[in-house]
Amino acid sequence: MAYWLFKTEPGCFSFDDLKARPNMTEPWDGVRNYQARNFLRDRIKPGDRVLFYHSNIPEPAVVGIAEVVREGYPDSTALNPAGEHFDPKASPDNPIWYMVDVRYGEPLPRPVSLEQIKGNPLLAEMPLVKRSRLSVLPVTADEWRIILIMGGAEPK
Template identity: 45%
Template sequence: MNYWLFKTEPAECSMDDFVRAASTPIVWEGVRNYQARNFLRDQLAVGDQVFIYHSSCKDIGIAGIAQVTRAAYPDPSQFDVTSSYFDPKASADNPRWVAVDLTFVRKLPQLIRLDKLKSLATLIELPLIRKGNRLSVMPVTRAEWQTILALT
């Protein structure tokens, strides 16, 4: 089993949306970066654990945990002309982008703030806190996962 961190803008999809969805999977679509896609497509497996990170908002940080309940499949939004994620270069027999399903595990009792994460020497390798990082799906090592969980 592997560990990951997914960024999301809470205005789009927040940890509270997972809370409300309870046992209903949330379709994680709209990833449009090749490196992130490759992680989704090649390495995300059912049962993997995912930190849900809130970006571009007032309270930036890790808000909770979800797990992968369906591995990669073609992202439906790439075929949807009404979606902002529509990709004219994608076709049903040659999809470019993939989605996974995530299911709620738990919300953290309090948000782990970005500045807190940045303050820990053991997390300097985490892509999230590297300057200029733009990955929206990134691997988290077991050690990093445990370090972060220990903050709660």
């Protein structure tokens, strides 16, 4: 099992939106960064745990836990010319972009803000702190545990 942090703007798709989906599961689509795509396509597997992070808000924060339930597969939103994630270079034979399915787990008792994460010296090497532009980031087991503790959750 590996650990990840997935970023989303809550105005587009929030942790509560994930909870409201059938089976509390949704494809994590629309990622249009090659490094993040490679994680989705090659490294993220069912059973991996996800820190669900709300970004582009006044106080960005980890708000909950999710789980990957389907490994990487072609992102169909890239093939829809009417969609916001359309990529004219993608095709069924050359999908380019990938997605995984995630299932709602549980909210953190207390959100863990980016400011709190940056202020914790034990998290100084976390990719969120170093390369915050990626929407899919690896998290170490120690970082996972520390963030859960900071959020008032029992590390699992």
